[in-house]
Amino acid sequence: IAPTPRPRHTTIRDVTPEEDKFSGFIFKIHANLDPKHRDRIAFLRVCSGKFARNTFYKHVRMEKDVRFSNPYSFLARDKDVIEEAYPGDVIGLFDTGNFKIGDTLTEGEDFYFTGIPSFSPEIFKEVVNKDPMKTKQLEKGLLQLTDEGVAQLFTQFGGTKKIIGCVGELQFEVIQYRLLHEYGASVVFNALPFYKACWLTADKQNVLEDFLRFKQANAGADKDGNPVYLAQSEWFLNTEISNNSSIQFHFTSEIHR
Secondary structure, three states, rough: OOOOOOOEOOOOOOOOOOOOOOOEEEEOOOOOOOHHHHOOOEEEEEEEOOEOOOOOEEEEOOOEEEEEOOEEEEEEEEEOOOOOOOOOEEEEOOOOOOOOOOOEEEEOOOOOOOOOOOOOOEEEEEEOOHHHHHEEEEEEHHHHHHOOOOEEEEEOOOOOOOEEEEHHHHHHHHHHEEEEEHOOOEEEEEEOOOOOOEEEEOOOOOHHHHHHOOOOHHHHOOOOEEEEEOOOOOHHHHHHHHHHEEEEEOOOOOOHH
């Protein structure tokens, strides 16, 4: 009674589930799914062909071949190693930090599945480390937890201030709890007066650099080093868009994939 797998859009063409060659994309990442093993699982949706255990597939973004000896299927708390998977199936792959949400695996073709954007957060807070002795654990925890896609991490331009952006207040409580119990890092969050994050691109790099330098208090970079403008209000955002016609303001980060 479930709907059959549908064709998926990519950067070069539509991929249909009936195709012979395998393709799929990562839509979720979860760190420490098993607290005893501190593992990290990337969840992949098969879009075409057949996924086979211990077979090399192309990681398009990293331009390298990867294979998986223990791919899993999940049902409630149970997980089982699988030999193969087909379009519509979701499988779990052990990840050592190679994957980001939206990454594509293929049998050699170069394309990305589209329609998996990273939206701008609505609430922004500065991360304050309560235990300097746990700085490394905090860095690791922030990177891994924000890889899961429910929160975004920014670093203020010209400094080291870490800013987390979320859609709701509850997500900050979850991150605070998980940082403490999974990584031993104790933090508090200070609210920041930002309204929206916009990713920036420009044809002329010097124009973009001048803007970031001039707007240093409201500028930063995401985890991949992409420049971001943190607007204080809708009025400020519209003013900057009007005054900087040579800079493109993007409300999702899919533009950078």
